[in-house]
Amino acid sequence: MSQNTDTPPLSQEHRDLPTSGAKAGAAGSGAAAEQVSAAGISAVLLPTDQRPTPSGALSGSVTFGWRAMLKIKHIPMQLFDVTIFPIMMTVMFTLIFGGAMGAVVSGSGETGGAAITEYVQFFIPGIFVQTLIMITMYTGLTLNKDISKGIFDRFRSLPTWRPAQLVGALLGDQVRYTLAGTIILTVGFIVGFRPDGGVSGVLAGFALLLVFSFCLSWVWTMVSLLMPTEEAVMGVSMTLIFPLTFASNIFVPTATMPGWLQPVVDANPVSVLVTAVRELMDGTYDAASIGLVALYCLVLVAVFAPISMYLYNRKS
Amino acid sequence: MTLDPILLRRGIPVSPSPYAVEAHGLVKTFGDNTAVDGVDLSIPRGGIYGVLGPNGAGKTTTIRMLATLLRPDAGEARVLGYDVYTEPKTIRENIALTGQFASLDEDLTGIENLILLGRLLGFSKQQARKRGRDLLEAFGLAEAADRQVKKYSGGMRRRLDIAGSLVVTPELMFLDEPTTGIDPRSRNQVWDIIRTLVAGGTTILLTTQYLEEADQLADRIAVIDHGRVIAEGTPGQLKSQVGAGALKVRVADPVQREEAAAVLERAVGGVVVREKDSAALSARLGEGASASPSLAALEEAGILVETFSFGQPSLDEVFLALTGKPAESEENDDAEPEIAEAAR
Numbered sequence: 001m002s003q004n005t006d007t008p009p010l011s012q013e014h015r016d017l018p019t020s021g022a023k024a025g026a027a028g029s030g031a032a033a034e035q036v037s038a039a040g041i042s043a044v045l046l047p048t049d050q051r052p053t054p055s056g057a058l059s060g061s062v063t064f065g066w067r068a069m070l071k072i073k074h075i076p077m078q079l080f081d082v083t084i085f086p087i088m089m090t091v092m093f094t095l096i097f098g099g100a101m102g103a104v105v106s107g108s109g110e111t112g113g114a115a116i117t118e119y120v121q122f123f124i125p126g127i128f129v130q131t132l133i134m135i136t137m138y139t140g141l142t143l144n145k146d147i148s149k150g151i152f153d154r155f156r157s158l159p160t161w162r163p164a165q166l167v168g169a170l171l172g173d174q175v176r177y178t179l180a181g182t183i184i185l186t187v188g189f190i191v192g193f194r195p196d197g198g199v200s201g202v203l204a205g206f207a208l209l210l211v212f213s214f215c216l217s218w219v220w221t222m223v224s225l226l227m228p229t230e231e232a233v234m235g236v237s238m239t240l241i242f243p244l245t246f247a248s249n250i251f252v253p254t255a256t257m258p259g260w261l262q263p264v265v266d267a268n269p270v271s272v273l274v275t276a277v278r279e280l281m282d283g284t285y286d287a288a289s290i291g292l293v294a295l296y297c298l299v300l301v302a303v304f305a306p307i308s309m310y311l312y313n314r315k316s
Numbered sequence: 317m318t319l320d321p322i323l324l325r326r327g328i329p330v331s332p333s334p335y336a337v338e339a340h341g342l343v344k345t346f347g348d349n350t351a352v353d354g355v356d357l358s359i360p361r362g363g364i365y366g367v368l369g370p371n372g373a374g375k376t377t378t379i380r381m382l383a384t385l386l387r388p389d390a391g392e393a394r395v396l397g398y399d400v401y402t403e404p405k406t407i408r409e410n411i412a413l414t415g416q417f418a419s420l421d422e423d424l425t426g427i428e429n430l431i432l433l434g435r436l437l438g439f440s441k442q443q444a445r446k447r448g449r450d451l452l453e454a455f456g457l458a459e460a461a462d463r464q465v466k467k468y469s470g471g472m473r474r475r476l477d478i479a480g481s482l483v484v485t486p487e488l489m490f491l492d493e494p495t496t497g498i499d500p501r502s503r504n505q506v507w508d509i510i511r512t513l514v515a516g517g518t519t520i521l522l523t524t525q526y527l528e529e530a531d532q533l534a535d536r537i538a539v540i541d542h543g544r545v546i547a548e549g550t551p552g553q554l555k556s557q558v559g560a561g562a563l564k565v566r567v568a569d570p571v572q573r574e575e576a577a578a579v580l581e582r583a584v585g586g587v588v589v590r591e592k593d594s595a596a597l598s599a600r601l602g603e604g605a606s607a608s609p610s611l612a613a614l615e616e617a618g619i620l621v622e623t624f625s626f627g628q629p630s631l632d633e634v635f636l637a638l639t640g641k642p643a644e645s646e647e648n649d650d651a652e653p654e655i656a657e658a659a660r
């Protein structure tokens with residue numbers, strides 16, 4: 001210590017860095033906009049007694065939802081990725097397989113234009129459900145990417161309701177689901193989808209699907225918190241999604257499957273959902289089907305939301 | 317010290333802790349890797365506290381425990397007087413964290429990042445936007461406001477990151493390696509910003525791998541290695557642990573070197589080393605010794621001195637003396653020359 005006070009004018013050797021203020025000023029030529037001044041920073045500091053009350057659960061979630069929408073705005077390609085495949089599926093299944101499928105679905109045995117039209121009525125609600133269910137997976141991928149970055153620590157260091165990041169992401173994804181769903185239905189309309197339930201039936205089906213998608217997203221949220229990498233999240237999600245969507249009544253009626261498989265496929269939540277959506281779009285809604293979907297939704301949220309929130313809080 | 321304004325505002329009749337951080341025996345293990353192995357820290361309020369250590373020493377893990385992001389496996393810690401286990405929410409209300417890897421949303425623009433934080437911290441949309449604009453202006457980022465952060469330079473990112481920690485003014489700010497990998501000019505800007513914040517009353521806990529940085533900024537330093545604090549004190553105290561400073565003299569005419577050596581030997585009462593440079597001499601001074609008599613003696617003897625310096629041992633030497641190995645880890649080889657260059 002004594003040396004410090006003894007030799008101020010001489011102890012230059014290890015203290016010969018120019019005072020940074022002078023240096024930053026001198027080096028700032030041609031970059032006036034990048035100038036950082038102590039006075040400017042002092043002036044912008046908020047007095048501690050002017051701190052607002054941090055956002056609560058609802059406004060925090062809504063803010064994170066806003067963030068998800070900004071992401072769609074900045075990276076519209078992510079939307080393109082997830083809709084182009086279903087558009088291709090729609091076109092392929094209706095034009096190529098539609099004739100043959102239609103013959104089976106209608107039971108008439110006739111192929112061709114009429115059969116295709118018949119199949120389109122059956123298939124569009126199905127592919128509509130499949131598309132949105134596929135997109136729910138991206139919720140998990142996005143979250144996993146977030147967690148692997150520094151911003152996750154920032155969010156968790158804020159005095160906000162922690163699960164807001166999860167809930168907000170899921171709310172923001174509703175916009176993504178709505179956009180994708182609208183695209184599929186538009187394509188469906190172009191290839192001849194004319195549901196008997198009319199606009200109100202379609203909207204009711206859409207609403208039910210959005211609710212289910214929100215609930216299902218919690219599964220992917222959990223997966224994304226358990227898996228170390230984005231690739232692993234993708235792998236696990238795909239492994240779950242393929243049997244769920246293909247071992248269902250999306251493409252063909254359950255009745256065409258082997259007897260032992262039928263109860264399994266009928267119990268698949270995706271089949272239950274597709275049945276309810278088909279009925280709603282047909283204008284023949286059935287309280288039992290909708291009730292069953294609601295039950296599945298409740299179970300999904302009751303099980304996976306708490307697990308996800310627990311994992312999120314414990315995540316290191 | 318007067319009563320803590322935060323406690324007063326909340327009407328909590330507790331005498332405020334004079335410490336920003338008090339930690340005892342913090343431990344964190346990842347699998348069989350003990351990242352933090354019994355860290356003790358007492359960080360007074362106000363000023364800059366430096367945590368200095370090479371890559372993998374456990375700096376980030378320590379900060380994450382103090383910022384309530386990670387639960388310690390063992391030990392106790394109070395941050396601003398609040399317990400990390402039982403009062404994390406209160407701690408979070410009063411701290412800000414600027415992580416080692418930019419804690420920003422790369423896809424969003426600068427202003428959007430700040431609005432996001434402002435909204436989460438409770439500002440209305442208009443207030444948050446205004447606050448964001450003001451901060452960007454002060455941090456020299458006004459022109460980049462509507463650019464995506466992924467298009468920012470390293471220095472710009474750092475400044476935005478720090479601005480994000482100042483949406484509301486924290487009592488305690490954690491800055492994890494704020495200048496690693498940025499250019500010297502940006503580093504100087506960051507140093508300026510840090511000094512300004514401290515002047516505004518914020519306590520800063522800064523980690524760094526750069527010895528110069530800790531020396532330049534910190535009031536006190538904890539040297540950490542393999543998850544343990546191996547030395548603690550003011551930069552001066554740390555240096556004196558390694559021995560006293562070194563006197564370096566370069567005479568104008570090499571012919572006079574021997575004469576100068578004799579004068580110095582008498583003045584410092586110790587060994588004088590003849591350096592390779594035929595005009596240079598160096599001598600180690602004893603504890604508490606002053607360099608002024610040596611300079612006076614040289615002048616008296618009529619020896620023309622070209623350079624005369626008295627420097628304390630560098631923190632490099634401190635690290636070497638404390639750990640028996642140099643502080644640099646391989647990973648920062650690329651960043652180190654920049655600092656060295658700036659120092660010249």
Ligand SMILES: Nc1ncnc2c1ncn2[C@@H]1O[C@H](COP(=O)(O)OP(=O)(O)O)[C@@H](O)[C@H]1O
Pocket residue numbers: 316346349350351352369370371372373374375376377378
């Ligand atoms: N989340 C984590 N999971 C597993 N190991 C980790 C994790 N974070 C840090 N470590 C390990 O802990 C040790 C200390 O890391 P860290 O605190 O990041 O050091 P520093 O910040 O000083 O470079 C390192 O060996 C690192 O690999």
Ligand SMILES: [Mg+2]
Pocket residue numbers: 372375376377416492493
């Ligand atoms: Mg680190």
